[in-house]
Amino acid sequence: MSYPLVAQMFGAVAICPKCLESDNFRLTASALAASLTARTKWVILNFPNNPTGAVLEAEDLLAIAEVLRRHPHVAILSDEIYEHLTFGARQHVSLLNVAPDLASRVLIVNGMSKAYAMTGWRVGFGAGPAGLIRAMTIIQSHATSGVCTLAQAGAVAALQSDPSKRVQMCAVYERRRDHVLAALRGIKGLSCARPDGAFYLFPGVHRLIGRITSGGRRLQDDVAIAEALLEEAHLATVPGSAFGYAGHLRLSIAASDADLTEAIARIKDFVQNLRG
Ligand SMILES: Cc1ncc(COP(=O)(O)O)c(C=O)c1O
Incomplete structure (x- = not known):
């Protein structure tokens, strides 16, 4: 960015x-x-x-x-x-x-x-x-x-360190990628391409635009979605438009498994409670 x-x-x-x-x-x-x-x-x-x-x-x-x-x-x-x-x-x-x-x-x-x-x-x-x-x-x-x-x-x-440590770390990211990708694809209203590298997922949130959160905000774009997730679900994401990709959110999987499980539950709850 x-x-x-x-x-x-x-x-x-x-x-x-x-x-x-x-x-x-x-x-x-x-x-x-x-x-x-x-x-x-x-x-x-x-x-x-x-x-x-x-x-x-x-x-x-x-x-x-x-x-x-x-x-x-x-x-x-x-x-x-x-x-x-x-x-x-x-x-x-x-x-x-x-x-x-x-x-x-x-x-x-x-x-x-x-x-x-x-x-x-x-x-x-x-x-x-x-x-x-x-x-x-x-x-x-x-x-x-x-x-x-x-x-x-x-x-x-x-x-100069043993490269197997790096390989182990990458395997952990891959497991997290699989876990978060499957969970996001299971949430109605989201799409998600499969990332083959790095440590981000980049779900499409186009279908949430125009809907209303349980806190009463209208989601006019991905920036509003990221703000609502932050303020209502206390979850930090980056709006895709910061990277020239409106209608997406960037999620980082450089976080613990427990935090990622909690994050997915919050996203699911947030999406399921949208009105309109
Ligand atoms: C594509 C890319 N290049 C470079 C960097 C730079 O990393 P740093 O400034 O930590 O060396 C980042 C970090 O987010 C990145 O995503």
């Missing part, structure tokens, strides 16, 4: 190609191609995706790479911070795995927050063309000087 605002800060206009719930929110090459113009500077990819949990397969990326080859003036930022959080047989594939010829204009961004549960430690890293990394280093040295040394040492320990 920050990237469109970052673009705006630099006087750019962010165009968000539509990814459809019926495609499990995967970006198609045609949607990307329709968004690119001669004035496009950057394409920002984020898969596995926040907020939808969409994961791209090699064939999706091959088609996307073909589009990018036709637009050599465009640089590509690939945010792969959820790379280790994929479910079932799905594995993260990077654009550069399928299209190494694009390396001179791809910046890969990653960080410790997700796979190592180090949110708040402020350690991220990137890989890209030397000139771009040099420029980023200059800006960063004037903006934040550097990452606190304790956090850097923690990141080194995490990166």
Whole structure:
């Protein structure tokens, strides 16, 4: 959700190609191609995706790479911070795995927050063309000087730790994904695509719009639904419109099983008590 605002800060206009719930929110090459113009500077990819949990397969990326080859003036930022959080047989594939010829204009961004549960430690890293990394280093040295040394040492320990811990954590997220997905699909009025990665579910709440809560609010959009859930059910969600997807809510499953069970019960109760 920050990237469109970052673009705006630099006087750019962010165009968000539509990814459809019926495609499990995967970006198609045609949607990307329709968004690119001669004035496009950057394409920002984020898969596995926040907020939808969409994961791209090699064939999706091959088609996307073909589009990018036709637009050599465009640089590509690939945010792969959820790379280790994929479910079932799905594995993260990077654009550069399928299209190494694009390396001179791809910046890969990653960080410790997700796979190592180090949110708040402020350690991220990137890989890209030397000139771009040099420029980023200059800006960063004037903006934040550097990452606190304790956090850097923690990141080194995490990166060198036994990867089976990460795999175990991912299995827990997958179990929670299955649990919450089945529960949401069982609530009349909600739809929910299956996320294949990251730790969010992104149910469609279109059918709740226009209805009235037990507290007497009319739900005119997803923001009103998120507000009503917060104030009447004491449950925090993020409205999809914050990500350019009106009519959805983002739910995080980075919470305990007990909290998730309680959250589902509150959502069910909230929806069942709607009038109108
Ligand atoms: C897609 C994506 N990129 C990057 C980040 C950055 O994480 P942090 O600022 O904690 O390093 C997040 C965190 O929510 C994210 O969802």
